[in-house]
Amino acid sequence: MEGYATGGVSRAKFMKLSGEEIPCTVPVLCTVREAALTLQKFLPGGSLRLITEAGEVLSGSDVIPSEGAVQVQVMSIAEGQWSSLYCGAFEGFDEAKLRGALQEAWPGDWQRRRAEPEHPGQDTMDEELKEWQEQCREVLQEVVLKSAGPWADYWTFGHAACSYGYWYVRPPYPTRAPSIDLMVNDLKRWQKIVLDLEDEFAHLRTRCSGLELGEHLEMAIASLLRHCPDHRTEVYWHVGFEMWYEPFAMLVKWYLSSAGFEESQQDILTLVDNAITGFNSYHTPKDTAAQVAAKVASETKALFQEVDSxxxxxxxxxxxxxxxxxxxxxxxxxxxxxxxxxxxxxxxxxxxxxxxxxxxxxxxxxxxxxxxxxxxxxxxxxxxxxxxxxxxxxxxREHDAYAKKGRERYPMxxxxxxxxxxxxxxxxxxxxxxxxxxxxxxxxxxxxxxxxxxxxxxxxxxxxxxxxxxxxxxxxxxxxxxxxxxxxxxxxxxxxxxxxxxxxxxxxxxxxxxxxxCSPLQKWVADHPPPGLQYKSRWFDCQSYPNDVPP
CATH class of the missing domain: 1.10.3290 (Fic-like fold)
Structure with missing residues (x-):
C-alpha cells in the first residue's frame, strides 16, 4: 500500500452491484486509483468504476469518501492490444529493480570527443550530444522494457508525432543520476496516462453502447480529440505537436480494441487508421470526427448522418x-x-x-x-x-464541438x-x-x-x-x-x-x-491568491517538458 495517505482507515463500505459488501478497507484520503489496486483482487476481469451514494461517478484521482457506501462496477475490457497494455500498467513495476538495472546498464557519462566541427558552421557540441543521447536512450529503453514489460514502451507512442528531429520524450541527461530519475518518472507518467485512459475508455464504451457504427465512431473520436494539440482543453498530456495523426490513430485503435472491435471487426481498426493518417496535415481538420466516421461508414455501408445542433x-x-x-x-x-x-x-x-x-x-x-x-x-x-x-x-474555437455526450454537434x-x-x-x-x-x-x-x-x-x-x-x-x-x-x-x-x-x-x-x-465574493477574492493562472507543461510536446519531479 505504498504511497497511501496516512491517518487511519476510511469508514466507507464498498458494495457490489448485487448489494453484497466487499470485505475491503482503505486508508483515509485514499484515491480511487489507489483503492482499485486492492478492490481488483476481489473483482477481477476489467477496470473498476466507483459510484457514491449520491450517484457521482468518481475519477481515478478523486478521494474515496470518508464514510457511506461506494458501489463498485466492473467495466469489462475486450481481449486485445489495449487489455494487454492496461493490465501491464495496472500491475506496475518494481522501481528498485528498474533503478538497479538502469545503473548497471549506464554507458558512461557523456564526454565530447570531436575537437573540430565535422561540418563547418555546425554546433559540434549539440550534434555530438544528440548522437550520444540517441545511443544512450536505445540502451536504456531496452533495459526498461526488459525490467517492466512491453507496456512500458512509451517512446513508440511519443515519438510517433516526431517532426524536424524534435524530442517528444526528453532525452537522457549527460550524467547517470538525473537520467535514471527521468526515466523512472516518465514511466510513472506513462502508467498514469494508461490508467486514466481506461477510465475514459470505460465511460466511452458505456455512452456508445448500442449506437450505430458511424455515430459510435464520431462520439469516440470527438471525445478523444481533446488530447490533440490543436484542442485547448484541460488535459495534462497531448499526443504531439504537428504529426498528430500517427499517435492519435493509435489512441483511437486502442479504444476500439477495448470495445471489442479488434476481436469482431478487425477491418474497422484498419479503416480508421487509414482515415486518420490519410489527413497528412499538421493540424486537425475542423470536422475530424465527422470526416473519419463518414469515411468508415461509406466503406462499410453503415448509416451515418451529420448533425448540426x-x-x-x-x-x-x-x-x-x-x-x-x-x-x-x-x-x-x-x-x-x-x-x-x-x-x-x-x-x-x-x-x-x-x-x-x-x-x-x-x-x-x-x-x-x-x-x-x-x-x-x-x-x-x-x-x-x-x-x-x-x-x-x-x-x-477552430474545430467542430460536441456536447450532450456527443449527441449534439456544433460544426465550425x-x-x-x-x-x-x-x-x-x-x-x-x-x-x-x-x-x-x-x-x-x-x-x-x-x-x-x-x-x-x-x-x-x-x-x-x-x-x-x-x-x-x-x-x-x-x-x-x-x-x-x-x-x-x-x-x-x-x-x-x-x-x-x-x-x-x-x-x-x-x-x-x-x-x-x-x-x-457581493461582499462575501469580494472578501473571498481579496483573501485568496488567483488559482493556477499559468501555462501548463504537457507531455509529448516538443515545445516544453513537465518538471522533473515525480508525477
Whole structure:
C-alpha cells in the first residue's frame, strides 16, 4: 500500500452491484486509483468504476469518501492490444529493480570527443550530444522494457508525432543520476496516462453502447480529440505537436480494441487508421470526427448522418417568445449571493480548484457588468482564462464541438463566429429590437443558450454560460434566487418550448439583490491568491517538458 495517505482507515463500505459488501478497507484520503489496486483482487476481469451514494461517478484521482457506501462496477475490457497494455500498467513495476538495472546498464557519462566541427558552421557540441543521447536512450529503453514489460514502451507512442528531429520524450541527461530519475518518472507518467485512459475508455464504451457504427465512431473520436494539440482543453498530456495523426490513430485503435472491435471487426481498426493518417496535415481538420466516421461508414455501408445542433438552435431561437418581467420584484431575503452559494455547494463538491477559479471568474464578470461593459467576445475570453486557470485560448474555437455526450454537434463553419458575435450583441441591456424593449429574462436566457449551442471555446462552456447569464442580470440590477433550478438541467438545441419555459422560470426566480450582496465574493477574492493562472507543461510536446519531479 505504498504511497497511501496516512491517518487511519476510511469508514466507507464498498458494495457490489448485487448489494453484497466487499470485505475491503482503505486508508483515509485514499484515491480511487489507489483503492482499485486492492478492490481488483476481489473483482477481477476489467477496470473498476466507483459510484457514491449520491450517484457521482468518481475519477481515478478523486478521494474515496470518508464514510457511506461506494458501489463498485466492473467495466469489462475486450481481449486485445489495449487489455494487454492496461493490465501491464495496472500491475506496475518494481522501481528498485528498474533503478538497479538502469545503473548497471549506464554507458558512461557523456564526454565530447570531436575537437573540430565535422561540418563547418555546425554546433559540434549539440550534434555530438544528440548522437550520444540517441545511443544512450536505445540502451536504456531496452533495459526498461526488459525490467517492466512491453507496456512500458512509451517512446513508440511519443515519438510517433516526431517532426524536424524534435524530442517528444526528453532525452537522457549527460550524467547517470538525473537520467535514471527521468526515466523512472516518465514511466510513472506513462502508467498514469494508461490508467486514466481506461477510465475514459470505460465511460466511452458505456455512452456508445448500442449506437450505430458511424455515430459510435464520431462520439469516440470527438471525445478523444481533446488530447490533440490543436484542442485547448484541460488535459495534462497531448499526443504531439504537428504529426498528430500517427499517435492519435493509435489512441483511437486502442479504444476500439477495448470495445471489442479488434476481436469482431478487425477491418474497422484498419479503416480508421487509414482515415486518420490519410489527413497528412499538421493540424486537425475542423470536422475530424465527422470526416473519419463518414469515411468508415461509406466503406462499410453503415448509416451515418451529420448533425448540426447550432442550426437547430438558431431555428428554435426564432420561436423564443418574450415573457414580461413583473414590475414589482421581490428582494433577496438576506445578503446571500445565490450564484456564489451554487459554486460553494455544487462546484466545490466536484473540485476545489475548479470552484476557486469560478469564484474569480464570477468576480471579474460582476466587475465588468457593474462598470457598464458591453458583452463581447473579448470579454468572454477574459472570463474563460479565469475559468480554465490558464491563458491558452485567445480566439473562437477552430474545430467542430460536441456536447450532450456527443449527441449534439456544433460544426465550425465559415460564418459560425460572426453569427455568434452578432447574436451575442442582442444581450446588451436596453437593446431594442425595433418593435419593443425585450425583457432582461429573455436576454439572459437567450445569451445563456447561445453559449451552450454555439460552444465558442473548446472547454468550460457550461460555466461560461452561467457567467453570461449572471452578467446580463447583474448589469440590469437583478439576480435569481435559485440558480440550481436553471444550471443543473440539460437543455436541447431543438427544444424551443423548453427555451420558452426557461424564460418563464427565470421570471419567477428573478429578484433584486440587497446592497451588500457581493461582499462575501469580494472578501473571498481579496483573501485568496488567483488559482493556477499559468501555462501548463504537457507531455509529448516538443515545445516544453513537465518538471522533473515525480508525477
Amino acid at each position: 447550432t442550426r437547430d438552435w438558431v431555428q428554435a431561437r426564432e420561436l423564443l417568445s418574450d415573457v414580461e418581467t413583473p414590475k414589482e420584484l421581490a428582494e433577496l431575503s438576506s445578503c446571500e449571493d445565490p450564484h456564489l452559494r451554487f459554486i460553494e455547494t455544487v462546484d466545490e463538491r466536484r473540485d476545489a480548484t475548479r470552484a476557486a477559479r469560478m469564484r474569480y471568474a464570477l468576480a471579474r464578470c460582476r466587475e465588468d457588468a457593474l462598470s457598464g461593459k458591453e458583452l463581447e467576445l473579448s470579454l468572454l475570453l477574459t472570463w474563460q482564462h479565469c475559468i480554465m486557470g490558464e491563458k491558452n485560448q485567445d480566439a473562437f 463553419l465559415r460564418n459560425t463566429e460572426s453569427d455568434f458575435v452578432h447574436l451575442l450583441s442582442e444581450a446588451s441591456a436596453g437593446e431594442s429590437t425595433g418593435k419593443s424593449l425585450e425583457s432582461v429574462a429573455l436576454r439572459a436566457c437567450r445569451a445563456y443558450l447561445d453559449i451552450l449551442f454555439f460552444h465558442p471555446f473548446d472547454d468550460g462552456q457550461s460555466r461560461l454560460a452561467r457567467l453570461v447569464f449572471d452578467f446580463v442580470l447583474t448589469r440590469a440590477g437583478y439576480t435569481v434566487s435559485q440558480p440550481e433550478r436553471i444550471f443543473l438541467f440539460s437543455k436541447s438545441a431543438k427544444d424551443s418550448e423548453g427555451a420558452v419555459k426557461l424564460v418563464e422560470l427565470v421570471n419567477q426566480l428573478i429578484v433584486k439583490p440587497k446592497e451588500d450582496w
